[in-house]
Amino acid sequence: MITLNVNGAPRQIDADPATPLLYVLRDHLQLNGAKFGCGLGQCGACTVMVDGRAVFSCVVPVSAVQGRAIKTLEGLGTLDKPGRMQRAFIEEQAAQCGFCIPGMIMRAQALLERNPSPTQAEIRSHMSTNLCRCGTHMRILRAVERAARER
Ligand code: FES
Numbered sequence: 406m407i408t409l410n411v412n413g414a415p416r417q418i419d420a421d422p423a424t425p426l427l428y429v430l431r432d433h434l435q436l437n438g439a440k441f442g443c444g445l446g447q448c449g450a451c452t453v454m455v456d457g458r459a460v461f462s463c464v465v466p467v468s469a470v471q472g473r474a475i476k477t478l479e480g481l482g483t484l485d486k487p488g489r490m491q492r493a494f495i496e497e498q499a500a501q502c503g504f505c506i507p508g509m510i511m512r513a514q515a516l517l518e519r520n521p522s523p524t525q526a527e528i529r530s531h532m533s534t535n536l537c538r539c540g541t542h543m544r545i546l547r548a549v550e551r552a553a554r555e556r
Protein backbone atom coordinates (compact mmCIF):
# COMPACT_ATOMS: atom_id res chain seq x y z
CA MET A 406 0.00 0.00 0.00
CA ILE A 407 1.11 3.53 -0.77
CA THR A 408 -0.02 6.50 1.29
CA LEU A 409 -0.49 9.78 -0.51
CA ASN A 410 -1.40 13.22 0.78
CA VAL A 411 -3.93 14.53 -1.74
CA ASN A 412 -5.60 17.90 -1.27
CA GLY A 413 -4.73 17.80 2.42
CA ALA A 414 -6.09 14.32 3.17
CA PRO A 415 -4.25 10.99 3.51
CA ARG A 416 -5.24 8.43 0.85
CA GLN A 417 -4.24 4.76 0.80
CA ILE A 418 -3.57 3.35 -2.65
CA ASP A 419 -3.00 -0.24 -3.71
CA ALA A 420 -0.98 0.27 -6.90
CA ASP A 421 2.29 -0.70 -8.51
CA PRO A 422 4.88 1.88 -7.36
CA ALA A 423 5.74 2.61 -10.98
CA THR A 424 2.18 3.62 -11.86
CA PRO A 425 2.04 7.22 -13.09
CA LEU A 426 0.51 9.59 -10.56
CA LEU A 427 -2.03 10.65 -13.19
CA TYR A 428 -3.47 7.13 -13.41
CA VAL A 429 -3.71 6.85 -9.65
CA LEU A 430 -5.50 10.19 -9.35
CA ARG A 431 -7.99 9.35 -12.08
CA ASP A 432 -8.47 5.59 -11.75
CA HIS A 433 -8.00 5.00 -8.01
CA LEU A 434 -9.18 8.27 -6.50
CA GLN A 435 -11.69 9.39 -9.15
CA LEU A 436 -10.05 12.81 -9.26
CA ASN A 437 -10.62 13.44 -12.94
CA GLY A 438 -9.55 17.07 -13.14
CA ALA A 439 -6.09 16.21 -14.45
CA LYS A 440 -6.35 14.97 -18.04
CA PHE A 441 -4.45 12.45 -20.13
CA GLY A 442 -3.17 14.31 -23.17
CA CYS A 443 0.09 12.93 -24.52
CA GLY A 444 1.26 10.74 -21.64
CA LEU A 445 4.80 11.82 -22.50
CA GLY A 446 5.37 15.00 -20.52
CA GLN A 447 4.85 17.18 -23.57
CA CYS A 448 1.46 18.89 -23.28
CA GLY A 449 0.68 19.74 -19.65
CA ALA A 450 -2.92 18.48 -19.62
CA CYS A 451 -2.04 16.30 -16.61
CA THR A 452 -0.46 19.09 -14.52
CA VAL A 453 -0.95 18.94 -10.75
CA MET A 454 1.04 20.49 -7.91
CA VAL A 455 3.50 18.60 -5.74
CA ASP A 456 4.96 20.53 -2.80
CA GLY A 457 3.84 23.74 -4.48
CA ARG A 458 5.43 23.06 -7.86
CA ALA A 459 3.62 22.22 -11.09
CA VAL A 460 4.48 18.73 -12.34
CA PHE A 461 3.38 16.56 -15.25
CA SER A 462 1.62 13.77 -13.38
CA CYS A 463 1.75 11.45 -16.42
CA VAL A 464 5.50 11.00 -16.01
CA VAL A 465 5.78 10.92 -12.21
CA PRO A 466 5.71 7.44 -10.63
CA VAL A 467 3.38 7.36 -7.67
CA SER A 468 6.18 6.04 -5.46
CA ALA A 469 8.05 9.34 -5.96
CA VAL A 470 5.33 11.43 -4.32
CA GLN A 471 4.69 9.48 -1.14
CA GLY A 472 4.61 11.87 1.82
CA ARG A 473 4.56 14.94 -0.41
CA ALA A 474 1.72 17.44 -0.69
CA ILE A 475 -0.23 16.74 -3.87
CA LYS A 476 -2.80 19.31 -4.97
CA THR A 477 -5.24 18.75 -7.81
CA LEU A 478 -7.86 20.91 -9.47
CA GLU A 479 -10.41 19.51 -7.02
CA GLY A 480 -8.36 20.96 -4.17
CA LEU A 481 -8.79 24.52 -5.38
CA GLY A 482 -12.56 24.78 -5.11
CA THR A 483 -15.91 23.29 -6.03
CA LEU A 484 -18.59 23.97 -8.62
CA ASP A 485 -20.47 26.04 -6.04
CA LYS A 486 -17.38 27.66 -4.61
CA PRO A 487 -14.65 27.86 -7.24
CA GLY A 488 -11.28 29.06 -6.07
CA ARG A 489 -9.80 32.38 -7.17
CA MET A 490 -7.89 30.94 -10.12
CA GLN A 491 -10.89 28.87 -11.24
CA ARG A 492 -13.13 31.97 -11.04
CA ALA A 493 -10.69 34.00 -13.09
CA PHE A 494 -10.68 31.36 -15.85
CA ILE A 495 -14.50 31.36 -15.84
CA GLU A 496 -14.74 35.14 -15.86
CA GLU A 497 -12.30 35.41 -18.76
CA GLN A 498 -14.10 32.56 -20.58
CA ALA A 499 -10.68 31.00 -21.09
CA ALA A 500 -11.93 27.56 -22.14
CA GLN A 501 -12.98 26.45 -25.59
CA CYS A 502 -12.99 22.64 -25.52
CA GLY A 503 -11.63 22.88 -21.97
CA PHE A 504 -9.29 19.91 -22.16
CA CYS A 505 -6.13 21.84 -21.33
CA ILE A 506 -7.73 24.07 -18.73
CA PRO A 507 -7.28 21.98 -15.53
CA GLY A 508 -3.57 21.75 -16.26
CA MET A 509 -3.38 25.46 -17.09
CA ILE A 510 -5.11 26.33 -13.84
CA MET A 511 -2.78 24.19 -11.76
CA ARG A 512 0.32 25.56 -13.46
CA ALA A 513 -0.94 29.12 -12.96
CA GLN A 514 -1.80 28.39 -9.33
CA ALA A 515 1.73 27.18 -8.70
CA LEU A 516 3.08 30.41 -10.16
CA LEU A 517 0.94 32.71 -8.02
CA GLU A 518 1.72 30.76 -4.85
CA ARG A 519 5.42 31.44 -5.42
CA ASN A 520 5.14 34.83 -7.11
CA PRO A 521 1.87 36.63 -6.32
CA SER A 522 2.52 39.53 -8.70
CA PRO A 523 4.17 38.11 -11.80
CA THR A 524 4.90 40.24 -14.83
CA GLN A 525 3.28 39.28 -18.11
CA ALA A 526 6.65 38.01 -19.30
CA GLU A 527 6.93 35.80 -16.20
CA ILE A 528 3.44 34.42 -16.78
CA ARG A 529 4.18 33.68 -20.43
CA SER A 530 7.43 31.96 -19.57
CA HIS A 531 5.93 29.91 -16.73
CA MET A 532 2.90 28.81 -18.76
CA SER A 533 4.86 27.99 -21.91
CA THR A 534 5.15 24.28 -21.09
CA ASN A 535 1.36 23.81 -21.29
CA LEU A 536 -0.25 23.61 -24.71
CA CYS A 537 -3.75 24.63 -25.82
CA ARG A 538 -4.78 23.22 -29.16
CA CYS A 539 -7.79 25.55 -29.29
CA GLY A 540 -5.51 28.57 -29.15
CA THR A 541 -7.08 30.38 -26.19
CA HIS A 542 -3.69 31.49 -24.92
CA MET A 543 -4.56 35.17 -24.74
CA ARG A 544 -7.63 34.45 -22.61
CA ILE A 545 -5.62 32.15 -20.39
CA LEU A 546 -3.05 34.90 -19.97
CA ARG A 547 -5.78 37.37 -19.04
CA ALA A 548 -7.23 34.89 -16.54
CA VAL A 549 -3.90 34.51 -14.76
CA GLU A 550 -3.45 38.28 -14.68
CA ARG A 551 -6.97 38.67 -13.27
CA ALA A 552 -6.31 36.10 -10.55
CA ALA A 553 -3.13 37.94 -9.61
CA ARG A 554 -4.97 41.26 -9.46
CA GLU A 555 -7.80 39.84 -7.37
CA ARG A 556 -5.68 38.16 -4.76
S1 FES B 1 -0.52 14.13 -20.52
FE1 FES B 1 1.12 14.66 -19.21
S2 FES B 1 2.26 16.13 -20.31
FE2 FES B 1 0.72 15.48 -21.74
Ligand code: FES
Pocket residue numbers: 499500501502503504505506536537538539540541
Ligand atom coordinates in the same frame (compact mmCIF):
# COMPACT_ATOMS: atom_id res chain seq x y z
S1 FES C 1 -9.35 25.00 -24.58
FE1 FES C 1 -9.19 23.30 -25.95
S2 FES C 1 -7.16 22.61 -25.68
FE2 FES C 1 -7.23 24.46 -24.56
